[in-house]
Amino acid sequence: MAHSADPGNLDGVTLERWKRNRAHTKNLEALETSFNVVSRSCKDSIRRGAEHEVAALTRTCALLLGATLEDRLMVIVSSPYFSEEAERRVMRESSILDRWKQVLIEAFAARYGTERAKVPGGLPYTAAAYFHGMNSVLDDWVKPLVTVRNSLAHGQWIVAFNEERSAANHDRTKIIKAMTLWHIQLQKNLLDHLARLIFDLMATRYAFERDFDKHWANLRAAQVRIEMGRSKEWEALLRRRQERGKKHRARNFQKAIKSGQVSLIYDV
Numbered sequence: 001m002a003h004s005a006d007p008g009n010l011d012g013v014t015l016e017r018w019k020r021n022r023a024h025t026k027n028l029e030a031l032e033t034s035f036n037v038v039s040r041s042c043k044d045s046i047r048r049g050a051e052h053e054v055a056a057l058t059r060t061c062a063l064l065l066g067a068t069l070e071d072r073l074m075v076i077v078s079s080p081y082f083s084e085e086a087e088r089r090v091m092r093e094s095s096i097l098d099r100w101k102q103v104l105i106e107a108f109a110a111r112y113g114t115e116r117a118k119v120p121g122g123l124p125y126t127a128a129a130y131f132h133g134m135n136s137v138l139d140d141w142v143k144p145l146v147t148v149r150n151s152l153a154h155g156q157w158i159v160a161f162n163e164e165r166s167a168a169n170h171d172r173t174k175i176i177k178a179m180t181l182w183h184i185q186l187q188k189n190l191l192d193h194l195a196r197l198i199f200d201l202m203a204t205r206y207a208f209e210r211d212f213d214k215h216w217a218n219l220r221a222a223q224v225r226i227e228m229g230r231s232k233e234w235e236a237l238l239r240r241r242q243e244r245g246k247k248h249r250a251r252n253f254q255k256a257i258k259s260g261q262v263s264l265i266y267d268v
Contacts, residue, residue: 017078017084018080020074020078021075021078021079021080024071024074024075024078025075027071027074028068028071028072028074028075031064031067031068031071032068034064035061035064035065035068035188038057038060038061038064039057039061039181039184039185041053041057042054042057042058042060042061042181043181043238045057046181046235046238046239047238047239047241049239054181056157057181058179058180058181058184059152059157059176059179061181061184061185062145062148062149062152062176062179062184063149063152063153065145065149065184065187065188065191066145066146066148066149066150066152066153067149068188069096069142069145069146069149069191070096072191072195073090073096073099073100073103076103076195076198076199076202077090077091077099077103079202079203081199081202081203082103082106082107082202083106083110086106086110089102089106090102090103090106095146096142096146097138097142097143097146100138100142101135101138103198104119104131104134104135104138104198105119107198107201107202108120108123108127108130108131108201110202111127111201111202111208112124112127119131120132120135126209130208130212133216134194134197134198137190137194137219141187141190141191141223142191144175145187145191147172147175148172148175148176148179151169151172151176152176156172156176157176158173158176159173160172160173160175160176180231180235181231182230182231182234182235183226183231186222186225186226187222187226189218189222190219190222190223190226193215193216193218193219193222194219196215197212197215197216197219200212200215
């Protein structure tokens, strides 16, 4: 019997659109769960000062976040709020970044009744400002994440290579080595706000314009925290809390012994 999350034996069968959306949604949920599990393990390794574990788990989180980015795109373009013609145009783009950019063009064109070729120039002034802001997030945050995900997916966890695999890519290697769980979690938070804006753009009647400033403020707050670069302080805080917790548990254990709540039995 197939697992409830398994679409069944459909290998090679073209799925109806709603079934594809359901499958992409289940994939996304599984990736979100995996990210949460791995990030918790990474925090535990940070608390214990296990540097090799931290590096491995941090890169796993980055790989999962990159995969989440792709699945989130698929959920959007296969949803009932996105036309099938628009979905086909998005999927004709060759890269994940270009597909996200096409999603923006399609969504803004549909919402404001503008030809796709005239986005953003033909949009109302405020709508064009919304577009430029969201598009800048794709360039500044999605593009680097996709690049790192591609390197990690090709097994380049220590040394990244160029596209031809003929020479080391020192800039990309430096980015991979510098990644921290702090930055990755904030990137995820930032991209969650972007996804919410895109959903509102496609699916709501008033919420996009009404709530844009709130979502944008949250997105910018994540950007500012990333740029402040306080991952070392955050990791030190995790370790201090770990030590305080150990001392607190030890004190409570000694109190329990003295009060007779716990007895120590020794074999003679």
